[in-house]
Amino acid sequence: MRPFEYLEPGSLEEAVGLLARPEYGSRPIAGGTDLLAEMKEGVVSPARLVGLSRVPGLRGMEVTADGVAIGTMTTLAEIAAHPTIVSRYEALAQAAGTLATLQIRNMGTLGGNLCQRPRCWYYRHPSVPCLKKGGDRCYALAGSSKYLCILGGDRCYIVHPSDTAVALAALGASVEVHGPGGARWMPVEELFAGPSADVTRENVLGDGELVTCVRLPEPEAGARSVYLKAREREAGDFALASVAAAVRPLGSTVAAASVVLGGVAPVPYRARRAEEYLEGRPVAEVDGAVAGRLAVEGATPMKDNAYKVLLAANLVKRAVARLLDS
Structure with missing residues (x-):
């Protein structure tokens, strides 16, 4: 792992400002369960990490008559154990409560789970210059494809690794994205981008943009x-x-x-x-x-x-x- 600068902004605006400077190679870090693994593996080497733990308003859940709002710094363990999630949004509770291990669920956050990078071993190998890392080919086409996609592949055949994204899409969730231009809401499915849109990315977030909140609508009677x-x-x-x-x-x-x-x-x-x-x-x-x-x-x-x-x-x-x- 190469040396890097670590900063902890005290506001969302400060965090966005730090992340909106691509020349510094800044990356946001929440629980770090995926990003730190990428750094240790030599896949990415950001010069600056912007910690989000001190940014107010990003952690916790608010239950209203219209549904539930979940801050993206809320841990997966907290989501899986919340009584309202367990009783009204069963798929999300099950997805959050069964992913990875208890230690990772205690550290990992909802935002990190949505924005994690793929597990394809060609992408994860620092010596393999695959398409997703700016190379000229997908090595899985001639190599091992056991864990890769069967639907929607186009040049790159990763599968998106997020459990919570699947549940949130089925439940009709929307996400708030905050960036230099302010805040915008979109259906959670529109957050993700397949290889036909941009083979190097898995989501539509621009420089300085963060997913800050997930909103679940109140389930209809009998759902x-x-x-x-x-x-x-x-x-x-x-x-x-x-x-x-x-x-x-x-x-x-x-x-x-x-x-x-x-x-x-x-x-x-x-x-x-x-x-x-x-x-x-x-x-x-x-x-x-x-x-x-x-x-x-x-x-x-x-x-x-x-x-x-x-x-x-x-x-x-x-x-x-x-x-x-x-």
């Missing part, structure tokens, strides 16, 4: 959600595939549904064909296997990851059963 994932080990591993699903039954019919996949695409992947199948269909006529097949329709697996197609489809099947059989 329920679930987050499921498959991984090689129960403790610590990233998802091979995951799904966050939410439904709102109305009488005997599925009035609304959202299905978002993780671990299979460069961004949280909204399975619109599965949603279309579920919405408006009588609960008694819903076939979770059909929803699962539709969720992965159009998948183009690489040479080592065809297993993800069936894995993701079965997770959707299980999620639908969990939500509609109860």
Whole structure:
């Protein structure tokens, strides 16, 4: 790890000002569970780290009649244990409560989880000049692709590693981005950018911009959600595939549904064909296997990851059963 300067601003405006100077190579740091790993691995070497722990207003949750606002410095453990999240936003509680290890959940923050970098071992290897690091090729095309994407790949075949992003997308969350030009809100799905937009990035944040708040709308009556994932080990591993699903039954019919996949695409992947199948269909006529097949329709697996197609489809099947059989 190379030497770097560490600063702790006392206000959001000061933090934005420090980060808006690209000539200093500044990077924000919250829990540091991902960024410090990148630095130790030699993947990135920022000259300046801007710590956010002293910036007021970024940590904590506010419950209102319209939903919940979560500061992005709130830890994943705090989110997973919050009574309102557990009772009203089940998918988020499950996503935050099962990712990584307890130690990482105690340190890692919501903002960091949303903005973490991919786990592709070609990207993470300091000696591999892949496309994402300004090189001229994706080494996974001729190498190992076991953990990479089956949907939405374009030149680069990473999967987005965030568990909470998948759950937040299914729950209709929005995020506040604060930067030199002020604050703006956007649906959480618009925060992420696939390789077709910019192969070197995973989100749309500009210089000096920070995700400062996540807002969840109040669930409608009868709505329920679930987050499921498959991984090689129960403790610590990233998802091979995951799904966050939410439904709102109305009488005997599925009035609304959202299905978002993780671990299979460069961004949280909204399975619109599965949603279309579920919405408006009588609960008694819903076939979770059909929803699962539709969720992965159009998948183009690489040479080592065809297993993800069936894995993701079965997770959707299980999620639908969990939500509609109860």
